[in-house]
Amino acid sequence: MxxxxxxxxxxxxxxAGGRPGDVGVSxxxxxxxxxxxxxxxxxxxxxxxxxxxxxxxxxxxxxxxxxxxxxxxxxxxxxxxxxxxxxxxxxRLRRQRVRLESTRRIDAVRGRLGDPQVEAAADDxxxxxxxxxxxxxxxxxxxxxxxxxxxxxxxxxxxxxxxxxxxxxxxxxxxxxxxxxxxxxxxxxxxxxxxxxxxxxxxxxxxxxxLPIASPDLPAPLPGDPEPAQALLYGLNIASPGLVMWDRWSLPNHNSVILAPSGSGKSFHVKLETLRGLYFGVEAHVVDREDEYVALARHVDGAVVQLGAPGVKLNPLDIPAGDRRPDALLRRALFLHTVVAVMTGQQLPPAETAALDQAILATYRRAGITTDPATWGRPAPLLADLHMTLAAGDQAGQTLAARLTPWVLGSFAGLFDAPTTTRPQGQLVVWSLRQLPDELSTVGTLLALDAIWRAIDTPPAPGRRVRRLVVVDEAWTMLRQPAAALWLFKMAKAARKRNAGLAVISQDIADVLGSDLGKAVINNSATQILMGQSPQTIDAVADAFALSDAERQLLQGAGQGVALLVSGSVRVGFEVVADRDEYPLVATDTPAEASRPTASLGSAVDDADLF
Structure with missing residues (x-):
């Protein structure tokens, strides 16, 4: 036809046959x-x-x-x-649910097996x-x-x-x-x-x-918006040939959280991001529990503080160098209350709290340090001096001094019995806690976090704008310690105002999602990265991050180095890759394995030893 x-x-x-000028579109x-x-x-x-x-x-x-x-x-x-x-x-939905529910009930009454398609349709x-x-x-x-x-x-x-x-x-x-x-x-x-x-x-x-306009790639900047100035390569998009470039410093806050089980590649990714951020002048401070960042720090001429190693000392009574704010001495006195509470393992009773407060100020005065900033450059007293002041005081002070004896004269005194031996400087500072005994882990972690906070909280030189990244690896151990958990919460809340970002890494998802402080850290992290999840944790992760069925399947079947980036409405899957020069610096393998040649940047890497 x-x-x-x-x-x-x-x-x-x-x-022909129409009005003059009447020409149709067809x-x-x-x-x-x-x-x-x-x-x-x-x-x-x-x-x-x-x-x-x-x-x-x-x-x-x-x-x-x-x-x-x-x-x-x-x-x-x-x-x-x-x-x-x-x-x-x-x-319509009500009618559809009635039909499906009627079918299910008829099958149950007649003793027939339920139709899986009907069950799925009813749930949907x-x-x-x-x-x-x-x-x-x-x-x-x-x-x-x-x-x-x-x-x-x-x-x-x-x-x-x-x-x-x-x-x-x-x-x-x-x-x-x-x-x-x-x-x-x-x-x-x-x-x-x-x-x-x-x-x-x-x-x-x-x-x-x-919609045909949908794309698995990250959205491009709108016309007139500036291009991301410090976007870092996160990896290869697993749903397209594109790259995943991400700039945490362009977001409302600069924090990130990474949740993944052991062996999924989370530390590999964070070390790569830290290394690539150094190229843009970002200063990084790392709390490292397993010495995973030591090789990277030494390669870039960074500083490594190995708490627990012979000769490494930290004096909790040090006044931050360069801090000339009027309340700097008061801030140090308040921090000492937290340190003593952690050492004694409980909140101090009112009498001992009052005795400690008087002893702290008296110890500083005896060392010639007062509220006058001109005196803050003098040598700070030691924990032993504070112990001596408490022992010479009233009954409450003597009781508290007795409880502090193991930390001053006993087996726990190795970290605090001398002035601070190192004041780390550099673009990358790693606080290693691997050699720290478990009994000193809580106090050592608290002191390391305090030193990092002092570096973040100290204003830079006039006219100098510095971006700082604080990496806390194995954060689940810190969330179990009230003092450290509160520090993470404070850092997540206050980092943006100090042009800093907090990167929290944890393999124990239950500790992060099961505590109010852990949830607060997640809620204050504009960048959220999830890697392969086990069947036991996928439900909690899916509820916390509102994952779709496809995203659940991605995480359950994700291999090493495959991750899901979540930031508001932006969700994209990517695979972490490193080039031949980066791999030896960020791999966690043995030196023999680390020297193996690997795929260059832009190639898919499937070597199981890579992560």
Whole structure:
């Protein structure tokens, strides 16, 4: 059958039989003729066939149409969207739930096994009804049509087979609109008319994944917005050929949290980020419990403080060098209250607290240090001097002095019995706690954190703007210590005002998500990175970070070095990679393994020894 919709135009610009100047759009841009067949059209000199997307996967993830859109040929892909009013959507969902629930109950009464598809559909309908009722989502009637073009009929048949195969690879089923090819073709023209009406009902999330403008890559800056000045390479996008470049310093806060079990590659990623940040002048301070950052620090001429090693001393009574604020001495006195409380293992009673406060000020005065900043450069007293002042005081002071004896004269005194031996300086400072005995771990960690906070809290020189990154590895051990947990909370809250960022790394997800302070650290972290999760923890992680089903599957099946970056509405999966020069500095393998040649940057790395 042939259709000849176009009539000749008479001289003078008028259509034969019409008014002068009445020239329709179809007469100008339309084809000379259209030959209609059951499953294809001949439009002018070419051929085309239209398909409707009728089958979808259980979960749509962006970009759902990527397999079709990436086909190297001429395609017209159109998505028709018709919003469904909330009242009508709620009514439809209620009816659907009634039908599904009736089917389930009939099967139960008759002793038949439940249909898994019915069970899944009932759960999905309940979730959709909850979203619609809360206003968190909407339903849309959506029609997706694809028109394939080719020069000849034989080429069209081959092209249609390839397009349908590309759709099948994304679990999309394409059906030809048999004997409705004209309606299908016009539905894919920019006319805004759906003449086929082969629609499916989709919710907001599924529709967003279906839009052709969706992309698995990070969103580009809007026109007029500046480009990220210090974006670092995080890795390769696992859903596209692109790179994942991220700039934590352009976000509302500069904090990050990384949650992953042991061996997933979290320390490898953080060491890479730290190393690459040094290129941009970022100062890094690291709390390292396993000496994983020592090799990196020595390579970049950084400083390493190995607490617990022979000859390494820290004096908790030191006044921060360069701090000339009027309340610097008062701040040090308050910190000593925390140190003594940690040493004694309990909150001090009121009498001992008063005795300690008087003893601290008296000890400083005896050393010639007063509230006058000019005296703060004098040698600070030691913990032994404070102990002596307490022992010479009243009954409460003598009791407290007796409780502090093991830390002054006993087996715990090795870290505090001399003036501070090192004041680390450098672009990268690593506080190693591996050689610190477990009995001194809490106090040593507190002193290391205090030194880091003093470096962060001290204003830089006038006209100098410094970005500082504080890395706390194995943070789960700190969250179990009240004093250290409070420090993390304070750092997460106050780092942004000091142009600093906190990077918290933990493999014990229960400790982070199970405490109020841990949740506060997560809520104050604009950058959140998740790596492979175990079945025992995936539910808690999915609830805390509102993961979709596809993101749950990604984390459950993630290999070493595969991560999910979450930042507000931005979610992207990536694989961490390092080049040959970076790998020996950030790998946690033995020296023999670290010297192995590895893939260069930009290649997928599947060596199990890499992470």
């Amino acid at each position: 042939r259709i000849w919709p176009r009539r000749e135009t008479a001289p003078g610009g008028s259509r 007469a100008v841009v339309g084809p000379d003729a259209v030959e209609v067949g059951g499953r294809r059209l001949r439009v002018g000199d070419g051929w085309c066939a239209t398909f409707a997307v009728t089958g979808y996967p259980a979960t749509l993830s962006a970009p759902a149409l990527e397999g079709i859109l990436s086909w190297p040929g001429r395609l017209d892909v159109v998505v028709h969207i018709e919003p469904i009013p909330a009242e009508r959507a709620a009514t 309908a309940a979730d959709l009804a909850d979203l619609v009722a809360r206003g968190a989502g909407r339903l849309f009637r959506t029609g997706v049509y694809v028109t394939v073009h080719a020069a000849t009929e034989e080429a069209l048949i081959e092209a249609c087979a390839q397009v349908r195969a590309a759709g099948a690879s994304m679990l999309l089923e394409l059906k030809p609109v048999t004997w409705r090819q004209v309606q299908g073709w016009t539905s894919t023209l920019p006319l805004g008319t759906d003449s086929v009406r082969m629609c499916r009902t989709l919710d907001t999330g599924a529709l967003a994944a279906l």
